[in-house]
Amino acid sequence: xxxxxxTEYLERxxxxxxxxxxAGIDVLIVSDPANMxxxxxxxxxxxxxxxxVVVSLEAEQPVWIGRGMDANGARHxxxxxxxxxxxxxxxxxxxxxxxxxxxxxxQIKRWGWHNxxxxxxxxAYYFSARGFAELQKDLPRANFxxxxxLVSWVRIIKSDPEIEYMKQAGKICExxxxxxxxxxxxxxxxxxxxxAVYRAQMAGTSEFGGDYPAIVPMMPTGEKTSAPHLTWTxxxxxxxxxxxxxxxxxxxxxxxxxxxxxxxxxxxxxKLTRLAELxxxxxxxxxxxxxxxxxxxxxxxVWRKHIAKAGLEKESRIGYSMGLNYPPDWxxxxxxxxxxxKTVLAPNMTFHMILGMWMDNYGFECSESFxxxxxxCETFADFPRKLFIIN
Amino acid sequence: xxxxxxTEYLERxxxxxxxxxxAGIDVLIVSDPANMxxxxxxxxxxxxxxxxVVVSLEAEQPVWIGRGMDANGARHxxxxxxxxxxxxxxxxxxxxxxxxxxxxxxQIKRWGWHNxxxxxxxxAYYFSARGFAELQKDLPRANFxxxxxLVSWVRIIKSDPEIEYMKQAGKICExxxxxxxxxxxxxxxxxxxxxAVYRAQMAGTSEFGGDYPAIVPMMPTGEKTSAPHLTWTxxxxxxxxxxxxxxxxxxxxxxxxxxxxxxxxxxxxxKLTRLAELxxxxxxxxxxxxxxxxxxxxxxxVWRKHIAKAGLEKESRIGYSMGLNYPPDWxxxxxxxxxxxKTVLAPNMTFHMILGMWMDNYGFECSESFxxxxxxCETFADFPRKLFIIN
Numbered sequence: 001x002x003x004x005x006x007t008e009y010l011e012r013x014x015x016x017x018x019x020x021x022x023a024g025i026d027v028l029i030v031s032d033p034a035n036m037x038x039x040x041x042x043x044x045x046x047x048x049x050x051x052x053v054v055v056s057l058e059a060e061q062p063v064w065i066g067r068g069m070d071a072n073g074a075r076h077x078x079x080x081x082x083x084x085x086x087x088x089x090x091x092x093x094x095x096x097x098x099x100x101x102x103x104x105x106x107q108i109k110r111w112g113w114h115n116x117x118x119x120x121x122x123x124a125y126y127f128s129a130r131g132f133a134e135l136q137k138d139l140p141r142a143n144f145x146x147x148x149x150l151v152s153w154v155r156i157i158k159s160d161p162e163i164e165y166m167k168q169a170g171k172i173c174e175x176x177x178x179x180x181x182x183x184x185x186x187x188x189x190x191x192x193x194x195x196a197v198y199r200a201q202m203a204g205t206s207e208f209g210g211d212y213p214a215i216v217p218m219m220p221t222g223e224k225t226s227a228p229h230l231t232w233t234x235x236x237x238x239x240x241x242x243x244x245x246x247x248x249x250x251x252x253x254x255x256x257x258x259x260x261x262x263x264x265x266x267x268x269x270x271k272l273t274r275l276a277e278l279x280x281x282x283x284x285x286x287x288x289x290x291x292x293x294x295x296x297x298x299x300x301x302v303w304r305k306h307i308a309k310a311g312l313e314k315e316s317r318i319g320y321s322m323g324l325n326y327p328p329d330w331x332x333x334x335x336x337x338x339x340x341x342k343t344v345l346a347p348n349m350t351f352h353m354i355l356g357m358w359m360d361n362y363g364f365e366c367s368e369s370f371x372x373x374x375x376x377c378e379t380f381a382d383f384p385r386k387l388f389i390i391n
Numbered sequence: 392x393x394x395x396x397x398t399e400y401l402e403r404x405x406x407x408x409x410x411x412x413x414a415g416i417d418v419l420i421v422s423d424p425a426n427m428x429x430x431x432x433x434x435x436x437x438x439x440x441x442x443x444v445v446v447s448l449e450a451e452q453p454v455w456i457g458r459g460m461d462a463n464g465a466r467h468x469x470x471x472x473x474x475x476x477x478x479x480x481x482x483x484x485x486x487x488x489x490x491x492x493x494x495x496x497x498q499i500k501r502w503g504w505h506n507x508x509x510x511x512x513x514x515a516y517y518f519s520a521r522g523f524a525e526l527q528k529d530l531p532r533a534n535f536x537x538x539x540x541l542v543s544w545v546r547i548i549k550s551d552p553e554i555e556y557m558k559q560a561g562k563i564c565e566x567x568x569x570x571x572x573x574x575x576x577x578x579x580x581x582x583x584x585x586x587a588v589y590r591a592q593m594a595g596t597s598e599f600g601g602d603y604p605a606i607v608p609m610m611p612t613g614e615k616t617s618a619p620h621l622t623w624t625x626x627x628x629x630x631x632x633x634x635x636x637x638x639x640x641x642x643x644x645x646x647x648x649x650x651x652x653x654x655x656x657x658x659x660x661x662k663l664t665r666l667a668e669l670x671x672x673x674x675x676x677x678x679x680x681x682x683x684x685x686x687x688x689x690x691x692x693v694w695r696k697h698i699a700k701a702g703l704e705k706e707s708r709i710g711y712s713m714g715l716n717y718p719p720d721w722x723x724x725x726x727x728x729x730x731x732x733k734t735v736l737a738p739n740m741t742f743h744m745i746l747g748m749w750m751d752n753y754g755f756e757c758s759e760s761f762x763x764x765x766x767x768c769e770t771f772a773d774f775p776r777k778l779f780i781i782n
Contacts, residue, residue: 044622045609046620048719072617073619090707123520129514131514194593195590195591212607228461229461234600315481327719328439
């Protein structure tokens, strides 16, 4: 059974078709697993083989096309009618002589859409250069257009039921962050701290279980804080060191990320304590400034002005739209809180705002995930904003 | 510091260049994170942005090109010289007006390789259709060729140090599987069983910690066993039901997957018990038949003949090459144990052989990860092969 009411999926499809019409796209081949899920409910770890949801202006319901063995998964998780679920034979899988997109092209020909304007998600993770080349070869009369992020822009405003799952993820994330802080201690191996975090992510709460977040837990310390995407080792945490905690929880593929900074030891440097105060103050007042109707870039200006008073600047973006997603990223690649982004904030948009200040040999970060409300914003997790001292 | 000796990376690069020469490729753009790691040591959760390792027949060392903030990660994890690590500015990230592959093309022009025969991994997960289109646009004088799986085929024979990490992963996987069996019980929520598994995967052993496997734990029960890639829920396991356990452990990105089947309850159906005996017997004798020099397809024939005696057949492949990898798959997409695969088994090739027999409303699966040795094969984990009865 699909996660949401059928009416909600139909609304999402209507909104997608509107954007398709505006973009001059008759048929959209959706391969981004989050977009496939958004339009149909499909949820499975099957994106390691090519698959698609095909939306046509000429058809009411989209069609799911995937590996034959995953058709049952589509029956379990989507609202689609049986004849809108099509599995391809297993000899298409990792074959040197044929490609699943040849099968997708066959279906498009069968439906008579081979000479339409066809959109493909050109920069999606699981739509390959080869897949596109096969479509071009098999559908020479089609007019291909880039449909990248088309559905993602529909997704940017969440429904109330979606917000509810993000709130549940926020609740789980509170226990995830507390688990990390409880476990961190000099001498504890990084892998053991990460193990405790993973356990908390999946166990969730007694009311609702957790799902796998789209990004692994990041808990770097010492030198590695300057290399933000290195994962853990089995070395122990050391005393008198800061640890950056970039964690998340996930509920039915909806995310609530949360970042905090901890210091292991008795003697946090004064400059770190001051940086923490400055950053938390900035986080508080930037969140307080958020209102529907603002441009995304205006949110960033609030923060920029705040740190400028301390003589500091931070050039990168401070946040991004996020929600429903799959590895390798929970970000939606649409709106960013950064200079030049004119996206207008609207109720039920959801962001992760992460303020990280990196000096020569120390740093501090603190973040919140939130939804824009009618009058301001509301964070998904309720967790103290400060430098955590662990000794 | 890179994980392996520099001499080992140089050997891998030499073998890659040999294959490039055979394929008529002068310059290879490697975007598969496992292949990037294999050639340079690079290991980070940064594949959610476009990145590449560029190998040229005209240059001794490859060049790592990635997001500026990940250059430090490359310095930490690769053997490359400082001037072979190039970060692109952050305004290339998720930009509507430029793409990181424009930056890669710029570098290729700078090195004077713009009119060479350039290979791209056309079907790799993290090399997009858009990325390829940008390269074609920026390098109109290049002759593009498909370099897909070129490095993956070099990787198929592991070095002894690589085998050592896979053995460590196998050791961790024994505790992972035992943890799952200890935790499974009627009334336990699926998410809580998965939480215990995740914890064991990362904690590893007291000697060595675990890394994140490329696929999430799969522990379906009841109806969901017929939909193999659905992930867990927060529903409780029920009594008198079978559970399929498709688990793995990972050490420094090297995998050892392992599958077993458990039955919760006092009364496993006779037909399930008989199927388990047949399958385990087949697994034992197929493993015993493996010798260097065999074709991959010959391994499958041993199994096929065995189940044919019981009047059964299984059409899909029974195993595949695996080792170093990143989400979404630990398989290498090269050799498969299936009809028609003429890959010749050689010492230090590593496979996951998974025998799953699915009847109308019940099934059994059992697997082993192993390396081919001088005389036969050796499994990475030592774990009983049977139907586990939990009551």
